[in-house]
Amino acid sequence: QVQLVQSGAEVKKPGASVKVSCKASGYTFTSYTMHWVRQAPGQRFEWMGRINTGNGNTKYSEKFQGRVTITRDTSASTAYMELSSLTSEDTAAYYCVRSDCGGDCYLLWHWGQGTLVTVSA
Amino acid sequence: DIQMTQSPSTLSASVGDRVTITCRASQSIGSWLAWHQQKPGKAPNLLIYKASNLKSGVPSRFSGSGSGTEFTLTISSLQPDDSATYFCQQYGSDLLTFGGGTKVEIK
Numbered sequence: 001q002v003q004l005v006q007s008g009a010e011v012k013k014p015g016a017s018v019k020v021s022c023k024a025s026g027y028t029f030t031s032y033t034m035h036w037v038r039q040a041p042g043q044r045f046e047w048m049g050r051i052n053t054g055n056g057n058t059k060y061s062e063k064f065q066g067r068v069t070i071t072r073d074t075s076a077s078t079a080y081m082e083l084s085s086l087t088s089e090d091t092a093a094y095y096c097v098r099s100d101c102g103g104d105c106y107l108l109w110h111w112g113q114g115t116l117v118t119v120s121a
Numbered sequence: 122d123i124q125m126t127q128s129p130s131t132l133s134a135s136v137g138d139r140v141t142i143t144c145r146a147s148q149s150i151g152s153w154l155a156w157h158q159q160k161p162g163k164a165p166n167l168l169i170y171k172a173s174n175l176k177s178g179v180p181s182r183f184s185g186s187g188s189g190t191e192f193t194l195t196i197s198s199l200q201p202d203d204s205a206t207y208f209c210q211q212y213g214s215d216l217l218t219f220g221g222g223t224k225v226e227i228k
Contacts, residue, residue: 037217044208044222047217047219059215061216062216100170106212107155107171107212108167108212108217109167111157111165111166111167
């Protein structure tokens with residue numbers, strides 16, 4: 001069965017960076033696009049970006065452009081999301097979400113368990 | 122950006138009740154709408170995609186309808202396990218956006 005297992009909770013200081021991993025299993029990693037979404041406390045979900053796990057092409061939300069980098073390691077079936085220049089407003093649960101197909105696919109089909117990132121001085 | 126407006130924000134209903142949640146898009150998204158369920162402390166789960174398609178394994182009491190800018194999620198007979206937050210998500214543009222969520226409580 002499809003599983004997306006994310007790395008553990010992080011506490012970061014303002015100005016730092018965080019890198020969250022998402023290890024996939026139960027399917028062919030390179031056949032499905034991976035998205036990253038976050039939810040800050042009391043807020044609605046926000047889409048951050050996605051990666052075509054087959055060719056590595058990425059697309060980012062303008063809101064996070066320049067601060068977010070999504071990568072993948074096909075040998076490890078793992079996707080990564082790195083967010084830099086953290087502020088308290090980046091305190092949120094971050095989710096990787098597998099799409100339903102490869103390429104420009106935007107349906108969020110299967111969610112990881114989430115990683116809580118807390119930004120605090 | 123396409124804005125998604127969901128209503129109500131909370132609802133309380135009894136087991137066996139028919140429950141309807143509405144999602145409105147700020148512009149037409151065709152049928153590119155999904156509904157997700159999230160229980161406290163858990164990751165969301167996809168219930169419905171392309172407005173009315175039930176994901177495999179999701180109970181048939183869940184259904185979705187609509188197109189363009191107005192969509193609904195219906196639970197035909199509310200069960201205790203349905204206590205959760207439900208949110209819509211549009212994928213009609215390459216900037217995904219989400220509704221604010223509806224918290225469903227069991228009376």
